[in-house]
Amino acid sequence: MVKxxxxxxxxxxxxxxNFLMFFAFYMLLPILPMYLAEQFAVTKSxxxxxxxxYTIMALLFRPFAGFMVDSFPRKxxxxxxxxxxxxxxxxxxxxxxxxxxxxxxxxxxxxxxxxTVSVNTVAIDIMPASRRGxxxxxxxxxTNLAMAIGPMVALMIHDATPDYDWIFATALGVGLLGLFVAxxxxxTKTEAxxxxxxxxxxxxxxxxxVPGAVTTIFLSFAYGVLSTYxxxxxxxxxxxxxxxxxxxxxxxxGLVVSRLISGQLINRGYLTQVSKAGISLLIAGxxxxxxxxxxxxxxxxxxxxxxxxxxxxxxLQTMFINLAHHxxxxxxNATYLTSWDFGVGSGVLLGGIIAQHTSYxxxxxxxxxxxxxGLTLFFVWSGPYFDRNKLR
Numbered sequence: 001m002v003k004x005x006x007x008x009x010x011x012x013x014x015x016x017x018n019f020l021m022f023f024a025f026y027m028l029l030p031i032l033p034m035y036l037a038e039q040f041a042v043t044k045s046x047x048x049x050x051x052x053x054y055t056i057m058a059l060l061f062r063p064f065a066g067f068m069v070d071s072f073p074r075k076x077x078x079x080x081x082x083x084x085x086x087x088x089x090x091x092x093x094x095x096x097x098x099x100x101x102x103x104x105x106x107x108x109x110x111x112x113x114x115x116t117v118s119v120n121t122v123a124i125d126i127m128p129a130s131r132r133g134x135x136x137x138x139x140x141x142x143t144n145l146a147m148a149i150g151p152m153v154a155l156m157i158h159d160a161t162p163d164y165d166w167i168f169a170t171a172l173g174v175g176l177l178g179l180f181v182a183x184x185x186x187x188t189k190t191e192a193x194x195x196x197x198x199x200x201x202x203x204x205x206x207x208x209x210v211p212g213a214v215t216t217i218f219l220s221f222a223y224g225v226l227s228t229y230x231x232x233x234x235x236x237x238x239x240x241x242x243x244x245x246x247x248x249x250x251x252x253x254g255l256v257v258s259r260l261i262s263g264q265l266i267n268r269g270y271l272t273q274v275s276k277a278g279i280s281l282l283i284a285g286x287x288x289x290x291x292x293x294x295x296x297x298x299x300x301x302x303x304x305x306x307x308x309x310x311x312x313x314x315x316l317q318t319m320f321i322n323l324a325h326h327x328x329x330x331x332x333n334a335t336y337l338t339s340w341d342f343g344v345g346s347g348v349l350l351g352g353i354i355a356q357h358t359s360y361x362x363x364x365x366x367x368x369x370x371x372x373x374g375l376t377l378f379f380v381w382s383g384p385y386f387d388r389n390k391l392r
Contacts (some may be wrong), residue, residue, distance in 0.1 A: 004128030013184040014123040019142035020178030024171040026150030048352015054346030058111030063204035065117035066334025081115040086175030137263025148252030152245035206335040211382040213339035218374035224347020224365025233360040254306020278311030286368040
């Protein structure tokens, strides 16, 4: 039997646009805590509050983004959201006061929430239904590659020059290239349904996805702490003088390999089993990360945690998609990404506060405990609920 074609020109373009968007995004993630400390002398808790505002605004606007994506032509909306998103990198170079930077960072989260829902939904429209699990896995690889390269490039620039504007300018240039690549995606033919249905809560939030959303919040908290504070943790508590950019390479390597495997397993029907395996591996990886403070363990845990999230994330997103009707793909993506961002934002905010009063190890330990809660919820609630209510 001949497989439906997945790797079309539009799918390549969607993956490229997503890669470049997240490249720009991940360039800023590890250096912003240092930027705030060096340029504005803020405390750890204040930095956590400012940085978490990005994620909070993203999750507040994601439900609205889902409604927009399901109601209007998707490619023009993608280009508008993409332009809005990349313009903020230029704004950071002009922010001379902490208050200005804080406002820019918060509203940038709004743009991020819109563009990520848009690009994810366009990519899923392009994928053949018979290869959707595999396609989501491959599409996620573009994010993971950006996670590896973006922070590494940013930290290399930071080591070469104390001027953070070079990092912001590079991110802006990468974003502009991504906008061009996004313009190469052929418009999808999915029907916009906003004018034909009564506006209701289910147009903004996939109600059938609530059990999965609650579980996702607990599972993503640790990732919020990790993605924002790992560079500082490596220097202050592991004792690394440099090389924290290599951690993101290890993390992304694990993510890429496991995503390539998980997509095939999802298509064969092992969705919930892959999720449970991913969560279990994350718990083991974070426990080693917290209690074994050695460079080899630091990087090895990066690989293990990457494999864990690489198994988990495609399965979670596929669960939301498979609970929704075709005209609710935008809402399903928005619900998944909103719950993910809520957990990540909580990790960024509380991680900074906990580190201020205790240590970064304590913040990572809390994230590990919440992963255990998430695994329990998956076994007793969201997993069985999905099996009973899935549409495909």
